[in-house]
Amino acid sequence: MTSNSSSLQFPSPYTPTKRRKNVVDSDIAVGVNSASKRRRENSSPLTQHHSQDTQINPYDTTQDLPACQSQLEDEQFAQPRTQLGPPTSSQYLDSQFLQSPEGQRVSYSTPSTDLDVPALPVKPLWTAPSPPASIRSDTHTSSSFHTADLHKLAEQLKPSRITPKPESNGQPEVWADTRMELCETLHYYRSYHGGCYATGGFARAFMFADSSHPRDYMDASVIISRAGGGLAKDKETGAMSMGRDQTEGPVVQSLRNSIAQLNPVVIITADNNPYAPSKPPHPYCVMDYFKPINIWWEKTKGKKFMRFRFEKLNSKQKSWWQPKGVPEVAVPGSLDPPITQCCSICSVQSCQVYLQCWMCLQPNCSGFWKVPTEGGTLQEPEENSLVYDPRFLKQHTPWPNDNHVYPLASVDVQLSGQSIAGEDCLRAHWSGVVCPLCGRCNSRLSWTGWKCASPGCSFEKRPPHTLIPAASLHDAFNPVSAAYTPSRDTHLPAVKLSVSFAHNYRINRFEIPGVEGFITHMIANKTVIEEAGGPNVMYEELQRVDIGLARRPMGHDHFTRHYAVNYGMPYKFIAATASNSFTGSARPITETRSRLNWAAKYLLSQETGMSIEDVGKKWKEKEFNEVLALGYFEQQKISYHDDGETGIGPTIATLSLGDTGTMRIRMKAKHFNGVSKASVYNTSPPLSGSAQFERRSEIHPTLLALHQTDKKAYNQRLKDLPKELGLKNGGTARDAVTMVLQHGDVVIMHGAELQKYYEHSVDHAGKLRFALTCRYIDSETLGHGDKPTYGVAPDDGDYDGARLPLPGS
Known part of the structure; x- marks a missing residue:
């Protein structure tokens, strides 16, 4: 298209723009002093006003519009700061604007976060050859580039999706084998599921994996990606694609905040990223810090979505992901500035992203994402034909902190050396660490410290533990005495509570309506806590000996949030836990078994009215034969679960040692909602407090009858009932x-239905807590490979809480 087109005119790099009020003085000085010279050198017929068509066209840059009228020529060439965020190139081109003669640094104005217009690049480092004069045309692509040169360069810059990918020219400084390792180790990325990690209103890092867009781009210095959200599975292909228009959510706003305050973000690539220029050597590889520069709107398959463009912060640092032996085609800043044009419909500037044509990128404009046709109308472009304009792709936006070195590895936290009780149990000391030898992120899987999981790597870190005295556990606002301890438990009004006092325990018994069984919280007093060999001594002994606590795997790449080890009959709930014999175990393990056997027998004697001796005779047949020890550091917890596995006895008891824990019990979601996660109707008897309890209670008998007489009608009824x-x-x-579990407290849950319909979770406040839980496990229900290779001896302890002196005695 030539310059004499009457209505569809492409913009010049010097299309007039409205002067903004926040232009820095140095920009004005540079622009005004040299405006006349540049005006003579860069005059363009497009800065002249031509005759206008009656129909407004966004591609006509010469129409008179309030927001796009030509300003004074001196002001036109003053290079006003654009909407991209960082200061313009003129602020950085000359050192006199970076530092005053007296050596005082110049402060920069806070940039805008409206990113539709790019900043001007720095001085060119490379220029494509100009075409011979005989074949030059009066187009508006660039004074330095011919259209053919741009298209040739654009073809060279096209992202490659060839497989297998070439080898990278280096190794990442930081990498991980699993996402959990990544999130537990790195301070800038803690997103277990999403692609972006933002906190405190700022974007910190992005991960790019297989859920990419066909127009995503990645090379040694520049990355372009889509914003997350709005994806849906295609019913025909099964692939994820845009299912709805995106909206500007918290992630985009956090990225705008990072741009406004010049905060770089970290980019991470997964090994299944189709646009990685080389094969990532590990499942998750940290690339480097990047500057978020552009945010704009596009369309794909008729749906609006947002795009991001990032530039590498430190251009002096080698990009390890660049293919080995392949030089970068064009470094940022080596080309002419990208083209910007003001839309004559919405009067807002947009940058030319694609080489085919300029388009308005304002999503609410009627001319959004449309290109001109030969007939003068506008239509959406053919997506498969779009090629990035190299001038947009390879622009350079300087920041004051360019080439600064920020840490990619998290800080290696060290103990203070001040012998602070339990300092090694703090949150910072069970986070992951980056191996100083190989760069791998390693979670703290062992209670005693870290060990690099890379084969052949010798790195280990074992911080010493400073004992937390049991005497330090007492809460000044909730003191414990030899009297019966006050309760802090709460419950819903429908739950029945009965309170009794016996053997130095306040005993809260909770009975949930419609569920056979009970929950009992035995709240210990000072006499129980300080008895010989009791909770105080057990708590300190568990800190002095290594009982084998470790985090257990849950699936391919996830581990429990707590540490566990099992003694006695093997226990295989959710996460397989290593089991050991009671023989030779630490005293707190066998002591717990004896204490909890006594507590269970006492409570069952109260339920049945039998003497504890008579209950004990029957209890002996199926006494607790397993102890699961759990250890919690600061902020660790166990999420909602039940203990209703096959082969588990109806009674489960737990002894709490250390800092205060909070145990919560709630109805399982499928019983509360009346439907499963897949919206399948739940045929179990409805429970009081669940959704549509009364109506479902009325339907339930007829549903059971229908199941006996007409299976087809029964199945159809199950489909119809949720709606x-x-x-x-x-x-x-x-x-x-909700029960507040203090040091020395005991919780006993009795009844199979309790585990069937309800679930429980536990978290704690403080540095260190142990929970030791006892069950009876039927060995006949264990698989052949799960049966113990050792004998499980009977409990030979003789603990009896009735021997302790009672309050007031």
């Missing part, structure tokens, strides 16, 4: 019972 009753998944029941 008929308005049942939806995703709801969460309120906690029915």
